[in-house]
Amino acid sequence: xxxxxxxLLRIIDLRVxxxxxxxxxxxxxxxxxxxxVGLVGESGSxxxxxxxxxxxxxRAQAGAVLWRxxxxxxxxxxxxxxxxxxxxxxxxxxxxxxxxxxxVGESIAEPLRIHAGVLSERHLRGRVAQMLERVGLGxxxxxxxxxxxxxxxxxxxxxxxxxxxxxKLLICDEPVSSLDxxxxxxxxxxLLDLQRDSGTAMLFISHNLAIxxxxxxxxxxxxxxxxxxxxxxxxxxxxPIHPYTRALLSAVPSASKPQVRAxxxxxxxxxxxxxxxxxxxxxxxxxxxxxxLCGSTVPPxxxxxxxxxxxxxxxxxxTA
Amino acid sequence: xxxxxxxxxxxSVDFTHRGTRISAVRQVSLQVAPxxxVAIVGESGSxxxxxxxxxxxxxxxxxxxxxxVCFEGADLLGTEPAQLNxxxxxxxxxxxxxxxxxxxxxxxxGQQLAEVLVCHRQATWGEAMSAARRMLERVRxxxxxxxxxxxxxxxxxxxxxxxxxxxSLMCDPALVIADEPTTALDVTVQAQIIDLLRAMxxxxxxxxxxxxxxxxxxxxxxxxxxxxxxxxxxxxxGAAQLLRQPRHPYTAELLKCIPSVTGPRWxxxxxxxxxxxxxxxxxxxxxxxxxxxxxxDRCRSERPLLQASADTDGPAxxxxxxxxxxx
Numbered sequence: 001x002x003x004x005x006x007x008l009l010r011i012i013d014l015r016v017x018x019x020x021x022x023x024x025x026x027x028x029x030x031x032x033x034x035x036x037v038g039l040v041g042e043s044g045s046x047x048x049x050x051x052x053x054x055x056x057x058x059r060a061q062a063g064a065v066l067w068r069x070x071x072x073x074x075x076x077x078x079x080x081x082x083x084x085x086x087x088x089x090x091x092x093x094x095x096x097x098x099x100x101x102x103x104v105g106e107s108i109a110e111p112l113r114i115h116a117g118v119l120s121e122r123h124l125r126g127r128v129a130q131m132l133e134r135v136g137l138g139x140x141x142x143x144x145x146x147x148x149x150x151x152x153x154x155x156x157x158x159x160x161x162x163x164x165x166x167x168k169l170l171i172c173d174e175p176v177s178s179l180d181x182x183x184x185x186x187x188x189x190x191l192l193d194l195q196r197d198s199g200t201a202m203l204f205i206s207h208n209l210a211i212x213x214x215x216x217x218x219x220x221x222x223x224x225x226x227x228x229x230x231x232x233x234x235x236x237x238x239x240p241i242h243p244y245t246r247a248l249l250s251a252v253p254s255a256s257k258p259q260v261r262a263x264x265x266x267x268x269x270x271x272x273x274x275x276x277x278x279x280x281x282x283x284x285x286x287x288x289x290x291x292x293l294c295g296s297t298v299p300p301x302x303x304x305x306x307x308x309x310x311x312x313x314x315x316x317x318x319t320a
Numbered sequence: 321x322x323x324x325x326x327x328x329x330x331x332s333v334d335f336t337h338r339g340t341r342i343s344a345v346r347q348v349s350l351q352v353a354p355x356x357x358v359a360i361v362g363e364s365g366s367x368x369x370x371x372x373x374x375x376x377x378x379x380x381x382x383x384x385x386x387x388x389v390c391f392e393g394a395d396l397l398g399t400e401p402a403q404l405n406x407x408x409x410x411x412x413x414x415x416x417x418x419x420x421x422x423x424x425x426x427x428x429x430g431q432q433l434a435e436v437l438v439c440h441r442q443a444t445w446g447e448a449m450s451a452a453r454r455m456l457e458r459v460r461x462x463x464x465x466x467x468x469x470x471x472x473x474x475x476x477x478x479x480x481x482x483x484x485x486x487x488s489l490m491c492d493p494a495l496v497i498a499d500e501p502t503t504a505l506d507v508t509v510q511a512q513i514i515d516l517l518r519a520m521x522x523x524x525x526x527x528x529x530x531x532x533x534x535x536x537x538x539x540x541x542x543x544x545x546x547x548x549x550x551x552x553x554x555x556x557x558g559a560a561q562l563l564r565q566p567r568h569p570y571t572a573e574l575l576k577c578i579p580s581v582t583g584p585r586w587x588x589x590x591x592x593x594x595x596x597x598x599x600x601x602x603x604x605x606x607x608x609x610x611x612x613x614x615x616x617d618r619c620r621s622e623r624p625l626l627q628a629s630a631d632t633d634g635p636a637x638x639x640x641x642x643x644x645x646x647x
Contacts, residue, residue, distance in 0.1 A: 042506035043477075150595050151364075180363040180533065181577050182611075185591025192588065207507060210579035214586050237581060251511035252581050253536035255563055 006069065008033045008169060008201050009054070014063035016046075016053050016225075023049040025225040025282075026063070028301075033168070036195070036202040038216030038233070040209055040248070046225040047205045051171045054203075055087060056080060085115040088162035092174035094154035098146040098161075105142030108132065108161045115165055127164065135160045135190060152183035156190065163194050170195070171203045176211065188215055209252055213237055218307075221245045224282035227301055230309040241310040241318045243287050281313070289314055323393045324351040325495045325527045326375065331387035333370045333379065343602060344370045346551040347387070352495060357521060357528040359538035359559070361574075362548035363596045368531050371548075372497045376414055377404050392494060410440040410491035417500035419480035423472040429456075429483050430468030436490035451490065458523075459486040459516060478509035482516065489520060499531045514540055536578060539563055547571050550597045550607035553626055557637035567629055567639040567646070570608045606641070614643045 007030035016024040024046045031037055041047050052058040054065050056072060065072040067083055075083070088111075091097040098107050108128045112119060119127075129139035135156040146154055155175060162170055172191065176184040192215060195202055206212050212219060219236045221229040221244065229242040240246045281299050284290040293313050301311040304319050312318070333345035345367040352358050362368040373379050375389045375396055389396045391412055396404065416422040424432060433455055434448035443451070449468065456464035459482045472480055481501060488496050498517065502510040518541055521528055532538050538545060538559070545562045547555040547570065555568040566572040576590045594611040603609070609619040619642055626640040 042508065150598075152595065180596060181535075182363060182574060182592035182596065185577055185579075185589035186593070188589045189591065208579075209507070210581045211589070213581055214579050214589055233585075247508055249581055251508045253507075253511070253514070253534070253540060254580065254582075255535040255539045255575060255578055256580065 005033075007031060007066075008035075008068060009203075010064075010066040011050075011054065012064040012066065014050070014053055014065065015061050016049050016058060017061050023225055024053060024060070027222075027225075027227055028063075029220060029227065029230060031169070031201055031203060034195075034199050034201055035218065036204060036216050038212030038219040039203060039205045039222060040207060040212055040219065041222035042207065044224075045222045047207075047222055048173050049225075050222070051089065051173050051203065051205055054171065055084065055089060082115075085111075085165050086168040087171070088165065088167040088169070089171040089173065090155070090158050090162050090175045092177055094151055094158050094178070095146055097158055098154060100146055103143050103145055104132075104137075104149070104157045107146075107157065108164055111161060111165050131160045131164045134163075134194070136186075152179050152187060155179065155187050159187070159190060159194070163198070163200070166198045167200055169201045169203065171205070173205045174207070175204075177206065177208070184211065191215075209248060221248070226282065226311065227309075228283065228311045230301070232307050235305065235308050239305075239308075239319070241304055241308065241315050242283075242312050243289050243318070244283050246318075247286075281311075322354060324390075325354050325356075325392060326350075326352040326529070327388070327390040328371065328375065329388040329390075331371060331374060331385070331389060333367070333374050334384050334386075335380065336382050336384070344383075344551055345374070348548075348551075348553055350546060350553065350556075352527050352529060354494070355521075355525050355527055357530060357541055357543045359530040359532060359542035359545045360548060361532055361535055361538060361545055363533060365596060365598065366548040367551040368548045369499055372414070372499065372529060372531065376408060376412070376497070377401070378414075406440075409436060411494050413488035413491075413493045413496050415481075415484050415488050415496065415498040415501050418504050419477065419484045420472060422484060423480060423487075425472055428469055428471055429475070433468075433483070433487050433490060436487060440491050452486075455486040455490060456483065459483070459489070459520070461486070476509075477505050478512060481505060481509075481513055485513075485516065485520065489524065489526075492524065493526050495527045495529065497529045497531070500533070501530070502537055503532070503534070510537070517541060535563070535575060547574075552607070552640065553638075554608065554640045555638065556626065557629075557639075561637060565645075567637070567644040568608075568641050569612050569614045569643075569645055572645050573611075573613070614641075614645075616643065618642050 009031040012028050014024055014027045027050060039047050049058060053060045060073055072080060105128050108131055109124050112124055112127060128142060132139050132141055137153060137156055176187050179187060188211060204212060204216060213233060216233050218232055220227055223244050229245045240249055280296055281294040284294040299311045299313045301309050303309050304315050328348060328350045331345055331348045335342045335344060348371055360368045374385050385397055391407060430449055430452050433452035434445060437443035437448040437451055438445060453464050453468055456467055461467050461479055461482050502513050505513060514537060530538050530541055542559040545557060545559050546553050547568060549570050555571050566575055573592050577592060579589060592611050597607050605620040605622055606624055609615040624640045624642045626638045629637045629639050
């Protein structure tokens with residue numbers, strides 16, 4: 001990971017609004033070459049919207065997405081298409097993200113056909129065979145269709161398709177959430193191996209804090225369309241600051257220590273999907289530490305310790 | 321011993337698909353004692369849900385069932401639907417994974433809860449509605465009176481699951497079967513639902529079957545855990561015992577695969593090599609042998625039976641393995 005020089009991706013105050021619902025309420029962060037950033041949060045917090053807005057799969061209302069200095073939101077369709085070669089995505093549902101009527105070989109070859117110019121059929125087949133071997137499926141699978149594979153195998157195909165162009169950034173949107181526990185590790189390790197070989201940076205979106213912990217350099221915690229905490233991995237797990245992060249950590253069930261889970265300092269689910277507010281902190285209704293200020297002023301994301309940012313009016317009190 | 325609340329004997333479930341017979345559950349026997357919480361753990365396709373779909377008479381049309389399922393001493397299989405409906409929904413209830421698809425979208429929450437009492441207890445709608453409100457309060461739904469008049473889509477996932485749990489408790493059931501009750505929920509809401517189920521068990525002395533793929537979720541609730549693999553029970557033990565000292569290599573490997581938010585950080589995630597068996601695969605020996613670090617020739621030819629473990633120091637436990645882990 002290289003944090004000197006320029007960031008690979010710089011997101012500045014990105015906002016996405018769907019009808020009356022603010023899905024992203026101004027998100028900013030940098031991602032460095034070769035870095036793995038974990039993005040965690042509940043469903044509806046805006047994690048996937050962020051991923052899609054970066055790739056312009058949904059339209060952002062405001063903000064900038066600077067890819068090696070160029071704003072992806074401002075460039076024309078042809079430029080975007082050529083830049084997307086370096087920005088690939090792996091989706092949650094591995095079967096739904098593959099075309100059922102294309103053989104897996106055709107699916108994996110498609111990015112090459114689009115981006116790599118004219119390649120001979122022989123050359124294409126060679127690249128696809130090589131990629132299938134790298135993701136542990138074997139070249140002989142090339143002529144099969146997605147329905148002939150299990151969920152874990154389909155995810156390997158999705159990864160092969162995303163990695164065949166050796167992108168500089170791979171966005172993984174809940175890539176292992178639909179897989180069995182015994183298979184999740186296989187897929188995560190595959191991603192880590194590919195990343196080590198190619199130096200690809202990764203934005204890994206998950207609601208599973210435990211998985212994110214084992215593979216990220218840095219972690220972003222999102223709530224109601226905003227980042228509430230950003231920290232290097234070890235700092236986040238050793239000394240979480242934001243009450244939401246702490247609630248999230250204490251709610252993770254454990255098979256090894258089932259009885260020690262501390263009562264989550266969360267008020268009962270109020271029954272409504274949290275929304276990004278322009279007045280006050282969006283988490284205040286569920287927060288056991290909320291004070292009057294939280295209802296009137298949006299807490300800014302501030303650096304509380306070196307590289308450790310939190311958006312909470314009481315963050316200084318929560319730093320050990 | 322008192323009559324078990326649920327007694328499943330030698331249950332097999334097969335599905336016929338395009339002329340092929342696929343076996344989903346093979347000779348499963350299990351008991352749930354009154355008031356007990358039994359968790360069934362297994363990967364997708366292991367048959368854990370089908371055992372209880374059979375008990376509830378909810379199997380798909382192409383299924384065939386063999387064996388016996390008794391609820392409070394009375395046989396459930398082969399019972400006429402009218403007869404089955406007297407217990408189903410009142411004394412024997414089920415909570416499903418996705419509360420959006422298991423609640424009726426065009427009926428208000430209050431009506432759906434009250435209906436249980438109107439159908440099973442011949443209550444008037446007035447009585448039933450006030451019972452429904454009390455139940456929503458009991459399952460910690462804020463503003464219960466207002467929620468009675470809302471439709472399922474107006475509630476968050478967590479509240480819908482609370483309403484579903486409330487619905488399952490309307491007639492003081494003897495047994496509630498919860499099929500992945502928290503899988504569709506966020507981790508913070510999941511913790512609240514687990515706490516609610518724990519509280520309801522303490523208050524209502526019902527038995528609870530918890531079907532889950534997540535050992536972490538069941539760890540905090542279950543008295544006993546049954547592990548299923550490829551349609552069979554491979555291990556059966558007290559929850560604490562099983563989590564501390566798993567005997568079956570599958571259970572042991574599965575426990576190693578669960579990443580943790582505490583403890584040492586891994587450079588690579590542990591995993592089980594290979595694929596879970598497809599429903600319908602029927603190897604000659606142990607179904608887990610192809611993925612098992614302890615497998616020997618015997619495992620590939622001779623299927624291990626579920627046998628009481630030799631060195632039991634706590635409650636009875638069983639394991640189906642020729643070479644169980646002994647630590």
